[in-house]
Amino acid sequence: MTKVENGADLLLECRSITKSYSGHVVLDAVDFSVRRGEVHALVGENGAGKSTLIKIVTGATGRDSGEMVYDGTVVPMEHLRRDAEALGIAVIYQELSLIPGMTVAQNIFLGKEPLRPLTRLIDVRKMNDQARELIDRYNFPLKPTDLIDNISIAQRQLVEILKALSGKASIMIMDEPTSSLTKTEVEMLFKIIALLKSEGISVLYISHRMEEVYALSDRVTVLRDGKLVKVLDKEEISPEEIIRLMIGHKLEEKAVQHELTPKGGKVVLEVRGLTSVGKFEDLSFDLHEGEVLGIGGLVGSGRTELVRALYGADSFDAGTIRYLGKEWVPSVRKSIEGGIGFIPEERRLQGILATQSITRNIGIPNLDLIAPRGIVSVKEEDRRAARGIELLNVKPPRPEQLVGNLSGGNQQKVVLAKWLVRDLKLIFIDEPTVGIDIGAKEEIYDHIRALSARGVSVLLVSSDLPELTRLSDRVIVLRQGRFFQEFRECVLTGEKILRAASGIREGDDE
Amino acid sequence: MNKKPIATELRLAVVLVPLMAVLSVLSPRFLTLDNLTNVVWSVCLIGILSSGAIYPRITGGIDLSLGSTAALSGIVVDLFMNRMGIPWIPSILMTVVIGALVGLFNGFIVAKIKIPAFVVTMAAKTYLYGIALVVSQGAMLAILEPRPFILISTGRFLGLPNPIYIMVALAVTSQFVLRRTAFGRQVMAVGSNEVAARLSGVDPDRVRLISYTISGGTSAVGGVILASLTQQVFAAAASGIELDVMTALVIGGTSAVGGRGSVLGALIGAIMVAFIINGLNLMNIPAPFHPIVTGSVIILALLLNEGYLVPKRRTLSRA
Numbered sequence: 001m002t003k004v005e006n007g008a009d010l011l012l013e014c015r016s017i018t019k020s021y022s023g024h025v026v027l028d029a030v031d032f033s034v035r036r037g038e039v040h041a042l043v044g045e046n047g048a049g050k051s052t053l054i055k056i057v058t059g060a061t062g063r064d065s066g067e068m069v070y071d072g073t074v075v076p077m078e079h080l081r082r083d084a085e086a087l088g089i090a091v092i093y094q095e096l097s098l099i100p101g102m103t104v105a106q107n108i109f110l111g112k113e114p115l116r117p118l119t120r121l122i123d124v125r126k127m128n129d130q131a132r133e134l135i136d137r138y139n140f141p142l143k144p145t146d147l148i149d150n151i152s153i154a155q156r157q158l159v160e161i162l163k164a165l166s167g168k169a170s171i172m173i174m175d176e177p178t179s180s181l182t183k184t185e186v187e188m189l190f191k192i193i194a195l196l197k198s199e200g201i202s203v204l205y206i207s208h209r210m211e212e213v214y215a216l217s218d219r220v221t222v223l224r225d226g227k228l229v230k231v232l233d234k235e236e237i238s239p240e241e242i243i244r245l246m247i248g249h250k251l252e253e254k255a256v257q258h259e260l261t262p263k264g265g266k267v268v269l270e271v272r273g274l275t276s277v278g279k280f281e282d283l284s285f286d287l288h289e290g291e292v293l294g295i296g297g298l299v300g301s302g303r304t305e306l307v308r309a310l311y312g313a314d315s316f317d318a319g320t321i322r323y324l325g326k327e328w329v330p331s332v333r334k335s336i337e338g339g340i341g342f343i344p345e346e347r348r349l350q351g352i353l354a355t356q357s358i359t360r361n362i363g364i365p366n367l368d369l370i371a372p373r374g375i376v377s378v379k380e381e382d383r384r385a386a387r388g389i390e391l392l393n394v395k396p397p398r399p400e401q402l403v404g405n406l407s408g409g410n411q412q413k414v415v416l417a418k419w420l421v422r423d424l425k426l427i428f429i430d431e432p433t434v435g436i437d438i439g440a441k442e443e444i445y446d447h448i449r450a451l452s453a454r455g456v457s458v459l460l461v462s463s464d465l466p467e468l469t470r471l472s473d474r475v476i477v478l479r480q481g482r483f484f485q486e487f488r489e490c491v492l493t494g495e496k497i498l499r500a501a502s503g504i505r506e507g508d509d510e
Numbered sequence: 511m512n513k514k515p516i517a518t519e520l521r522l523a524v525v526l527v528p529l530m531a532v533l534s535v536l537s538p539r540f541l542t543l544d545n546l547t548n549v550v551w552s553v554c555l556i557g558i559l560s561s562g563a564i565y566p567r568i569t570g571g572i573d574l575s576l577g578s579t580a581a582l583s584g585i586v587v588d589l590f591m592n593r594m595g596i597p598w599i600p601s602i603l604m605t606v607v608i609g610a611l612v613g614l615f616n617g618f619i620v621a622k623i624k625i626p627a628f629v630v631t632m633a634a635k636t637y638l639y640g641i642a643l644v645v646s647q648g649a650m651l652a653i654l655e656p657r658p659f660i661l662i663s664t665g666r667f668l669g670l671p672n673p674i675y676i677m678v679a680l681a682v683t684s685q686f687v688l689r690r691t692a693f694g695r696q697v698m699a700v701g702s703n704e705v706a707a708r709l710s711g712v713d714p715d716r717v718r719l720i721s722y723t724i725s726g727g728t729s730a731v732g733g734v735i736l737a738s739l740t741q742q743v744f745a746a747a748a749s750g751i752e753l754d755v756m757t758a759l760v761i762g763g764t765s766a767v768g769g770r771g772s773v774l775g776a777l778i779g780a781i782m783v784a785f786i787i788n789g790l791n792l793m794n795i796p797a798p799f800h801p802i803v804t805g806s807v808i809i810l811a812l813l814l815n816e817g818y819l820v821p822k823r824r825t826l827s828r829a
Contacts, residue, residue: 313709336711344709351709353702355770364699365710371692378690418710 010069011036011171011202012057017066019052026052028226029066034171037200039193041213044223045246045494046463050206053223054173057204058091059084071170090164091173098148098156098163105131105144108163134162138195154185161192171202176299178212190216208298210239210502224248239502247465247495260492263291263473267325268426268457271310274319279305280481283319287426292448292458294472296465296497302481303461304345307428310459311335311342324425336365341419341427345461347408347434351415354404358394358414359385361403365418388417393443409440416447427451430461445471465494477501521814522762522778529785537792547671549781549788551739554673555732555748556780559755560762561677561684561773562728565721567756567764568688568701568771569714571620571627573722575612575634576729576755577748582642583609583733584743588653589645598659606730612638613726614719621718635752642745650744653737663739673735677777680728685773697721701770757783757804761811783807 012034019027027049034040044050055061057068059081068075070087098107105128106113114126131144140158148156157177164172178186193203193216207213213220220237222229222245229245269287274280280302287293295303309316312330321328323338335342344350353361362385363370370381385399392413394406403414412432419427429448433441448471452458462468468475475487477500485500534541559576566573583605590601616634620627653659665672688694699707700714708714732751737743761782762775786807790800 311709332709333711333713342709344706349703350705353699353706355702355765356698360695360698364695364707364712367692367695367711371695374692376690376692376695 009036010034011071012204013067013069014053014057015067017053017056017068018064019049019056019061020064026226027056027063030223030226030228032221032228033231034202034204035219036170037197037202038218039197039203039205039216041205041207041217041220042223043207043213043220043242043246045465045498047225048223048246049226050223051175052226054091054175054204054206057084058089058173085167088168088170089173090167090169090171091175092157092160092164092177093175098159100147100149102148103144104135104142104146104148104151104159104162107148107159108134108166110163112166130166131162134166138162138165138192152185154181154188157181157189158192161196165201169201171204172196173204173206175206176208177205178207178209186212208501210242210504213237213242214239222246239504240499243495243498243502243504247493247498260472260474260488260490263288265289265291268323269310269459270322272320272322274306274309274316274321276305276309276314276316278481279309280478283478283483285476285483285486287457287459289457290452290455292452292460292471292473294468294475295459295461295478296468296475297478297484297501299463301478301501303478304430305481306478307342307430307459307461311340311428313342337368339423339425341365341422341424343412343415343419343427343429343432345430345434347412347415352403352411355402357400358389358403358406358417359399361414362388362418362421366422369422384421388414388421391420392417392447407437407440409436412436412444413440416444420447420451424451424456426457426459428459428461431463432460433462433464433467441467465497468497469494479503519763519772519775519778522775522782526778526782526785529782533785533789533792537789539792540789545788545792549784550671550674552754552784552787553777553780554671554677555736555751556754556758556783557677557777558673558680558728558735559732559751560758560776560780561680562725562731563752563755564684564688564759564764564771564773564776565697565724566617566620566627566631566718567759568697569718569721570701570704571718571721572631572756573613573616573725573729574628574631574752575616575638576725576732577751578635578638578642579609579612579726579729580733580736580748580751581743581745582612582638582645583730584737584747585642585646585651585745587659587734587737588651588743591656591659592653598656602659602734605734606727609730609733610723610727613722613724613729616726617719617722620722621715639745639749646743646745648745650742653741653743659738660741661738663735673739676731676735680731681773681777684728688771688773693717693720698770701765754780754783754804757808757811760808760815763815765815779811 010033014030014032016029016031017027018029030049030053032053042050042053052061056063059079062077062079068079070089073087099110108131109127113122114130115121116123128144135142135144140162142151142155142158148159161172177189181189196203205216214237217237218234220232220242222232222242224246229248232241266289267286268289272284274283283306295306297303305314308314310321310330312332312335321330348354353364359381363381366384370377370384382399389397389399394410394413394417403411406414432444432448448458448460460468460471469492475492475497476483477485477497479501485505487496539545559580563573563576586608587601587605590596590604591598612634616631619625619630663673667675688697696707696712696717699710699712700717704714733748736748758776758779759771761779762772762777764771764776783804786803787800790803
């Protein structure tokens with residue numbers, strides 16, 4: 001590898017990075033750089049290309065073209081995870097990568113345990129001593145002998161950080177590190193980031209939370225639709241500016257703004273003071289017949305937890321729900337029988353039976369109809385499956401096809417079909433189009449509109465801002481588990497939702 | 511719409527024929543009525559146990575306690591009939607209820623306390639064996655009476671041994687429940703994706719409780735049949751049979767990770783296991799070698815069912 005003089009104090013320099021997945025360009029000639037010892041935030045909407053860029057830097061995926069220089073070393077096209085680690089690039093993963101059942105010290109020194117010279121056995125005492133030294137240096141609330149299973153998520157993140165520091169990390173990449181932390185834990189993390197910075201370690205930080213980005217960063221890189229929009233210096237950083245750059249003034253502006261016209265009519269769902277400790281607090285709203293009520297907010301703002309509680313998948317601590325005018329204590333079974341449907345957030349984990357046929361998948365929430373006395377009417381089951389497949393245009397239209405072998409878009413159609421073959425009055429929809437192609441997306445939008453036109457009420461949670469603005473008749477934005485703002489009777493844009501989700505208050509119609 | 515399982519079963523049947531041919535060439539005694547009757551006994555026992563054990567297996571669990579439950583059931587039915595003087599029919603019914611309760615208890619620990627089924631039923635296998643030792647006072651007890659009880663297994667109807675009818679009845683019922691009832695759909699759904707099943711209105715805990723209860727019940731039926739057939743009961747009577755049952759299930763295409771399975775396949779699996787063991791006996795291959803063969807057959811069956819040994823068409827039919 002050749003050393004390169006870049007003159008500046010750049011630790012990481014990417015030039016013209018391009019990456020596409022099956023013909024779809026996700027990064028388009030992006031320039032990106034991180035200085036030595038700075039805290040650098042990477043922001044952008046979902047699908048802007050942040051994760052892909054990080055994956056390329058950490059070697060989790062390859063780039064199609066573009067140059068990368070790290071610490072004066074040209075990074076070759078073939079750049080794997082272990083190469084990145086050897087260079088000093090450390091990642092604190094969102095889904096923590098520690099091994100349960102092992103101690104803090106064992107995790108920190110995994111794969112690089114100190115050995116006794118003669119026997120080549122692990123020198124446990126030395127390992128624990130070294131771990132203690134590290135812990136003491138940063139004054140973390142940890143013991144080397146703590147089991148990973150017995151410590152909190154925040155503490156686990158600390159272990160991840162120590163693990164990186166025990167190597168020779170010169171950059172620490174944190175992907176949404178605060179999404180599962182409490183307020184005090186977040187403050188502690190901020191202190192740690194400052195500490196890392198004072199030691200000359202760069203921190204690359206991905207977050208949707210504007211106030212964090214604002215409080216922490218020396219520079220901010222904004223991506224939009226796979227392109228670099230702007231790099232902001234410290235004095236230029238403000239939440240309003242970042243949001244403006246993230247949303248941009250897209251050509252298809254018409255498509256992403258939407259005139260809200262709230263529907264009156266009968267109240268189908270009445271929620272008062274609903275509280276689930278640590279998830280959401282004191283939420284009250286009405287949902288009318290045929291209305292699409294959008295729920296906006298950042299990841300972790302309590303949206304998913306709210307719809308799960310309303311559906312009966314999780315319990316709640318306080319508050320009342322009235323459904324069709326009657327007192328309602330939900331359970332999944334009651335909800336289904338009462339005409340309520342639910343599209344969960346994660347299709348593969350929560351939505352589909354991958355090893356079962358399309359027919360069986362559509363059948364399972366409809367057992368009350370296809371097997372009213374416990375014995376399945378195969379005729380009825382086949383009839384409903386055929387209807388679901390036709391209604392949603394599932395491809396291939398073969399009822400016996402295993403759902404695990406369908407494309408993401410068709411899997412999601414099957415999940416929707418499960419409910420569309422029933423008589424619904426209300427459906428909770430959480431992130432309906434994550435990771436599916438545009439064609440399937442539009443078809444799913446059509447179905448949501450058709451449901452609403454038929455008088456079915458829809459509670460829609462989405463992080464896809466154009467989706468939320470286009471489909472909703474009214475939008476409620478949650479922030480940190482609480483009601484923050486409602487949008488009705490105004491021209492709604494993604495920008496307005498994002499500003500509210502980020503805690504910027506303003507008039508409903510400006 | 512059930513094209514896939516039928517394909518599995520057909521493929522098994524196709525393997526069965528050459529297996530029989532090979533065995534009859536290797537040993538002239540194989541295709542004699544006496545020998546086939548012998549094979550039928552072990553097929554019946556494995557078949558009866560499989561028709562219940564398939565439920566926990568499809569939910570992604572396992573019931574390893576079924577051999578101990580069967581042995582204990584034999585001892586208990588003898589206790590009821592011959593030491594307590596209860597008539598044979600109520601004795602059998604009570605024994606089956608006890609077996610089901612044992613299964614219910616296993617299911618409770620698996621479903622509610624969330625301990626892996628392997629551990630729970632392994633422990634149950636051990637303590638049930640202990641209870642069997644205590645109740646039988648460690649002895650091998652002969653059952654010579656009552657006559658109707660002995661005839662359950664040793665009698666014939668229309669020329670065929672009675673246990674065949676019992677096995678067929680249980681297997682048909684079990685297959686029907688699995689394929690044509692809401693409960694069967696729920697068992698498959700829980701084995702395929704418990705979270706998705708729950709969000710679609712299935713109660714996975716209830717499904718597990720019932721699955722283990724069924725397995726306990728059929729184990730008791732198996733134990734009663736075995737007692738009636740051998741006319742003796744002891745704590746180690748059905749020792750190790752759980753492995754034969756699991757082999758039959760694996761060969762029959764019941765997925766090792768749940769969500770898939772067929773009783774008909776398991777029956778064909780049971781026949782194959784019984785044939786192979788019988789063949790080894792006929793060829794005078796010493797018993798210590800038998801597990802080597804059956805173990806290898808499990809691996810072969812797994813490879814076959816997961817589509818490794820048949821290249822092209824398999825992957826298509828799985829798609």
